[in-house]
Amino acid sequence: MGKSVVRGLVIATLLAGAASLSVPFVVNRLLPAQAETHAGAHDRGARTQPILYWRDPSGRPSWSASPTQDASGRPYLPVYDADEPPLAGVPKPAVADASRKILYYRNPMGLPDVSPTPKKDPMGMDYVPVYDGEEPTGGAIKVSLAKIQRSGVRTEPASTRVLIRPVRGVGTVKYDESRLTAVTVRSESYVEDLFVNTTGARVRAGQPLFRIYSRDIQLAQVDLNVAISAQSRGVGGLGPQPVDGAMQKLRNLGVPERHIEEVRTKGINPRTVNWVSAGDGVVIEKKIVNGQRLMPGDELYRIADLSRMWVIAEVSELDLPSIAEGMHASVTLRAYPTEPREGTVTFIYPDLRPETRTARVRIELDNPDGRLRNDMYADVVFHAGADAEPAVTVPESAVMDSGSRKVVFVSKEDGRFEPRDVRLGRQGQGYVEIRDGVAEGEAVVTTATFLIDSESNLNAALKSFVVPEQTP
Incomplete structure (x- = not known):
């Protein structure tokens, strides 16, 4: 559908509803003296330019789809395609830069459709020229500086750090079984x-x-x-x-x-x-x-030494691989929420509770003040990974997980971004370990990654539809 057809439909609509307009609506309104001069100019080129419609010679909001006259007998003036002002919301056609080499033309709405020659889409919009140097090359995506600033794209270099992933559980204070004594005769x-x-x-x-x-x-x-x-x-x-x-x-x-x-x-x-x-x-x-x-053999008394107590924590079976004996843990008693205590994991019980699918982990705590009491509730945080080796990490927001792939966008010069498939490791403190795909010091995109991903998908689609250059 070309520009003339679109404008013809719009004008027909305007003509049909002109009588019901309650506010002035003027298209190419001219004064009477100007109208005569303008009419002469139109008459000189009438045989070479198509007439879109006829308008009232006095400039009033009145139009006709065919030649007619006003109440005074004056003929309506023709309006040619060159004289019609652009419609609101219709962009001007893209003007190609003659000084640069055009590779192809892409769909103005971002659809995966290209053409080796200028053309219009079904809505009458001109295809956008793609110049040499702007096409997607290799795996890099080029994004304009203005779009980067508007979208708030931020980057952060990949760095080496020790990842500590907190594993949380709930626990109960119990007597230290090794410090119980039974009195018998x-x-x-x-x-x-x-x-x-x-x-x-x-x-x-x-x-x-x-x-x-x-x-x-x-x-x-x-x-x-x-x-x-x-x-x-x-x-x-x-x-x-x-x-x-x-x-x-x-x-x-x-x-x-x-x-x-x-x-x-x-x-x-x-x-x-x-x-x-x-x-x-x-x-x-x-x-x-x-x-x-x-x-x-009768048990007469049972005496407990309270100088050391146990905390039996319940840990999900999904987190169980992160727990090891000798690991440090923070225990916060609900009776004393502002006084966390540090303990050590001394034993992991070999069974799971079938009702909750949790494993029991034993933590030993010193109790010099006697404030730990049997059956107290406690919140436990295990510092998983505290003793591990440093690893290359990036923020979790930098990783795009599609289910089958995990991608990180590495920032290059001149607003280019390179997608990298990565292999992930441990997570913790808002960061994730990169085992393969990104080296330490490389800047990765941490915000607006969906913008870069959409540009990547568009460029990949355009590249697949590029018409190869014909060889003479």
Whole structure:
């Protein structure tokens, strides 16, 4: 559809609606004196130029598609194609630069259509000439400086850094299982007195917990006294063996070493024994009452040493490959959100929870102030990659991922950008590792990458449609 056809349709529309116009609409309006002069000029070239329509000779907004006269009998003036002003929104035809070599003409709307000669698109717009030096060469894309400035294209050089990718999880504070102590007896006994009678009580190593009477312990003490007495009198040439055997029997019954030494040195036979704590800690379980009959192996107390605690964190199985024993982790208790603590991963449990598809990771924390309490909730951040080697990295925004390809645009001189296929590695802190495709120091596009990508796709399409030059 050419320019004349488009204008003819527009004029026909204007003529059809001229009577209903409520505001002045003047096309090529001339004063009456000017109209006569203009009419003469039109008459001289009337045989060589097409007439688009006829207008009112007085300049009023009145037109006709065929010759006619006004109310005074004056004929309407013809309007030729050369005299018609350009329509609003229709661009002027591109004027080719005669001093430069034209390679081909491309579609003005950016469609993948080119022509070796000037032509118009279906809307009447002229194809845009592409000069020598502006065509897409190799894999580089050329973008005008004005477009780069308007679109906010920014670049950043690829740099070497250690990528630390935070892996987050939730955890629960637990007692250190290696610091738990169970208090039991090894013979049938009876509780005669109870010194620690509440759960949660703090105890120290060597502190008496309860007093018991045990027939087996009483007989072992008698054997020790008899052996010591016989040894002192030299009866039968007895040596130290019977004494050592009697003392070992008391040790086998779990009698405290201090009590055994007192029996040996003083030669006494106490009826009861004070049972003492083996270490410092807090009573977290108590299963003994005063007067109770105790059987061998009964657990009477469970004492936990709170100087060190565990945090059992739940980590997604997708993040599990990033976790390793010895890794540092930050633990923030929800009770103390402004006081993060640093711990170390000491164990990764070998199973997954089927309900949540998470793995359990154990972190050890020192607890000198005793503020860590069992079953507290905590937020855990693992510093994955802190011990890794530095790598070439670019911002994550620089990578365009189409699913099958991962591309980075490298900035060249004169507004050119080269697409590079890259192989990615670790991610963290807003950056991604480039294992192949970009070298350290090369500037990559970090913003407006979609603009460069669209130019790349357009140039690739144009290049595929370029008509090869005919050889004579």
